[in-house]
Amino acid sequence: MLSHPGVGTRPVSSHPYPQRIVVARALGVLGLIAYNWWVLVLFQPGWTTSIDGFFSDMSADGQPHAWMMQRADIVAGGLLIAALLLRGPVGSDGTRRREWKWLVAFASLGAIGGRFPYACAAGLDATCRRLERSLDLPWHHYVHMAAGVGEFATITLAIWLAYRRTRGTDSFEASVFRFLIYLLVVAYPLLAVAYLGDVWGALIEPVFFMAFTSMLVAELFEPAGSRSAASRSRSRAASG
Numbered sequence: 001m002l003s004h005p006g007v008g009t010r011p012v013s014s015h016p017y018p019q020r021i022v023v024a025r026a027l028g029v030l031g032l033i034a035y036n037w038w039v040l041v042l043f044q045p046g047w048t049t050s051i052d053g054f055f056s057d058m059s060a061d062g063q064p065h066a067w068m069m070q071r072a073d074i075v076a077g078g079l080l081i082a083a084l085l086l087r088g089p090v091g092s093d094g095t096r097r098r099e100w101k102w103l104v105a106f107a108s109l110g111a112i113g114g115r116f117p118y119a120c121a122a123g124l125d126a127t128c129r130r131l132e133r134s135l136d137l138p139w140h141h142y143v144h145m146a147a148g149v150g151e152f153a154t155i156t157l158a159i160w161l162a163y164r165r166t167r168g169t170d171s172f173e174a175s176v177f178r179f180l181i182y183l184l185v186v187a188y189p190l191l192a193v194a195y196l197g198d199v200w201g202a203l204i205e206p207v208f209f210m211a212f213t214s215m216l217v218a219e220l221f222e223p224a225g226s227r228s229a230a231s232r233s234r235s236r237a238a239s240g
Contacts, residue, residue, distance in 0.1 A: 021224055024086035028220040031079030032213050035110070037072040038206060053123035054194075054201035055209075056148070060118035070114045077111025080216065087220055092173070094225035097165060099158035103219060106155040106212075113147035116140040123201050155212050156184060162219070176218040180211055187211070 038055040041047045047058070047065065059069035081104060089100035119141035120128035131137050159180050166174035187207050194204040 020086050024083045024088075025220050027079050027086065028083035028216060031076045031083055031107075032216060034072045034076035034079065036209055036213060037069055037076075038209060048202060050124060051202045052199045053121065054205050056205065057118065057121035057123040057201075059114070060121040063121055066117065070117050073114025074111050075114075077107050077109075077114060080107035080110070083220060088224065090224050091165070092171065092223040092225045097162070097219070099161035099165070099219070102154045102158040102161070103216065106151050106158065109147045109150040109154065113144050113151065116143040116147070118144050123198060129198070152208070155215060158219075159184065159211075159215050162215070171222075173218045173222050176214055180215060183207070183211055 041055060041058065048055075057063070059066050059073065084100065084104050084107060089096045091097045117140065119137045120131070122128045122132045128137075132141065135142075159177060162173070163177040163181050166177055168174075187204070190200075190204050191208070194200045
């Protein structure tokens with residue numbers, strides 16, 4: 001019977017450039033702090049006016065402090081791209097992680113969304129919603145929408161691929177990816193209700209912020225194995 005490489009083991013990082021891993025993780029943490037600017041909003045009286053709007057509506061042109069949220073998104077995207085590139089695609093078993101490129105795409109789309117903000121806050125303004133649905137808003141509004149959809153699609157795919165990659169192992173990352181799959185099965189229908197019904201946006205959106213943050217933390221802090229170790233593991237698996 002074939003044994004599963006990596007089950008019950010956590011290899012000591014054998015990455016040829018350990019300092020680069022440290023820098024990648026530091027940049028990633030800074031990027032995730034910027035990505036989660038919504039936490040700051042919770043402690044600012046008067047910044048949120050309704051639980052039915054999305055936090056992302058606060059970065060729309062014309063909203064108070066919108067420039068701050070827009071720049072936070074750009075900074076977060078740039079830092080996360082740098083962190084992921086420095087960390088590289090190699091997983092703890094020394095093989096390439098298929099989800100890595102989708103996480104880079106997620107970070108890139110986040111920066112694009114910050115650069116091209118909403119023209120108005122559709123989640124808070126009925127007139128804006130009407131103009132949005134009749135395609136009468138400036139083009140950068142729809143670029144932001146497309147970038148947002150792309151963010152959700154790419155990181156959801158990344159979570160699924162990471163779950164498939166680590167399924168059957170008992171690593172910490174495998175537990176995180178498994179939990180996120182279960183969470184998203186519940187959260188996506190609630191997001192659809194919030195978006196289509198214009199209700200509870202400020203309650204549902206943070207679930208996704210935290211889920212996506214957990215995914216990136218698990219990926220950035222997963223030990224980086226060596227390709228030679230992966231080859232030895234495959235050889236042992238074949239001989240077993």
